Amino acid sequence: MTGQHESDQPISPFLARFHADLFRVSMALASQAVLWRTLNSASFSDPWPPIFNSIVEKSFWLLAALVLSSSSLAYLFKCIFYFDVVKAEFLDRWRVNYFFAPWIAAILLLQCLLPNRYDRWRGSGWEGIKFLNWGHLNSAISRAFWCAFTMPILLLEVKIYGQWFTKGKRFLSTVANPSTHISLIGNFVAAQAAARLALLELSLFLFAVGIVHYVVVFVTLYQRLPYNDSFPAQLRPASFLSIAAPSMASVAWASLTGDFGSGCKMLHFLSLFLFTLL
Template identity: 40%
Template sequence: MDMTRLTQCIHHRSHALTLSIDLKTRMEDRAHANSLNHEYSQEQVASESSNQVIKRDTQYNSFKTCSGKLERQLSELIGKTQELDLEANEAVPDVHLYFDALEGPELDTLKATETLALPEDKTWPFLLRFPISSFGMCLGVSSQAILWKALSTVPSMKFLHVSLKVNLNLWFISLALTCIISFIYSLKIIFYFEAVKREYHHPIRVNFFFAPWIACLFLALGVPPSVTQNLHVSLWYALMAPILCLELKIYGQWMSGGQRKLSKVANPSNHLSIVSNFVGALLGASMGLKQASIFFFSVGLAHYTVLFITLYQRLPTNQPLPKELHPVFFLFVAPPSVACMAWAKIQNHFDYISRITYFIALFLYASLAVRINFFRGFKFSLAWWAYTFPITGASIANIRYSNEAENVISPTLSVVLSSISTFTVASVFVSTFIHAFVLHDLIPNDISIAITHKRPPKLKKKKSSHFKSIANDAH
């Protein structure tokens, strides 16, 4: 009896011990499994976050100087097969693609039937959005320095008693502005060189690559007498060398460039490439480089004549301009305004050629000014700076002419035009400041450089088939 109870007790204890060991083992296994699941979830979260970082960064790879080599290496390290980035390998669009995908006077508006290589619902990096047309601000402010220098030094305007301090202050402001914009765009060249290439191949943006050098020429022309009386001629050669290189490329394309011939890409912004010749001739003549000045004046005059006729004819091969006028149309005034001063400086007096070009500029100015209603309704943008330096150039030309003409009308007209010019530049400058630092919408996504060879799926066929099915059901 006792042996039986003892055996049963031992059996119950061994069974309880076995259950305890099994329970402990299960708890340890469950804890280990939970630990493994936690570690796996952490690794998965880290992997997903890494993938998100890579995905976020790679969407701008096609515009970076180095197209995402580091991101591809990171993808290989985490064991994820990276999808082929078609946009990164996509070549710079041909000129016809810009005309097919974009619209507007500056080809900066995406057509409804097109798509972009970058997300439209996100704000792109600042450097990627910063356009070459920003140098238009430098042209407007630096031309004001030249205007107020003329108002204070030309004998016919002495009755205004304008101090040279105005010229000094404006010159330093324009110098600082040019340095800031040049520094920012240099960063874009370093980090987003592919985007710069797309701007260079843009049929309108390419003309703004003359703007940095024209701005430097304006700074040289508007330098205050208190800073220096004479500039070294090496400065002229340094500024005109890149302009000559750009002209050899672009003018050659105009003549025999196939898709980029002038009859195809002619637009008002082409005047920037023409103005650079006349501004260079004006500065060169001021430095005593008469033959070099005549050379650039001749090149500018020849191509200005061809461009002027092409824009007036609007050949069937040209892309149609909108009915509404646009700020860039005031660039028509710039070439003859600067040309008259350049030739007068070469000849040392305001002869008949200078007077002819001056009156052409004055007539173009008046023909645009009387149509002021057609310039309304445009949202403010950097393109508004196209108003500034052509108007200022016409004012300076009138001041130079008033010094030769012996009448009362010319000095009076100089005061009126100078007032309009100063008011225009001040208004555009204030608007630029408000949109840049208050509204924060001055530099939106630059969709003109983000067009792609891809096309969105067409829905017309689907709609037609849907309508056919409805018609069949009705029958």
């Protein structure tokens, strides 16, 4: 009887409280891994030894991968046992954008696994250390992973962007909010990874879709239309996502063109200006 009573107990409400916006943690950790990998390249000079940057990069990568995998597993169980709650989150104008976050984090982690001939520790005494050499993928496997991580982003964009052109109630002017930038960041992150994988046409396609919709979203949010209610206080930190979109766009365009030219600098300066506004 005791075992039957325990089996009849409801599932822990932790799953019901596990919202999609928690995926932002893995996205932030993955971006830190990419940052430290950039610091470890020969194109950037810093006072730290190369092995220090590599250790920090790998540590952030492992932590981000652990958080992403555990969060994805928890949300998978939530989809099974609390599908109505997941559906409500998908219909929420704020939290629907966080469904892009796990795929963005996965693409960022993938970029850390791409071989980089500019690694500062190559050709040095640290090249034989296994902790620095693990995890490099070849081109075919990297492209397969890129397609697997990018396809959900495109499907979500078709669903969300398509609603802006239909006659339904979910017009951009009524649902736009700072978290909408996450979908745009997904375009730029995927475009940067595609450029590094020599998929230039796909990279240009993703960048074009992202930059056009960024202009539309930026103008909509900047106008602060009267029928678009104010942002909830607990979600106001999401306003800083408006800085991430042009910043990521500048990096993606630099990867696409091979040079941090005038276009990249314009987007970079725009992000600095938005930072001063916030």
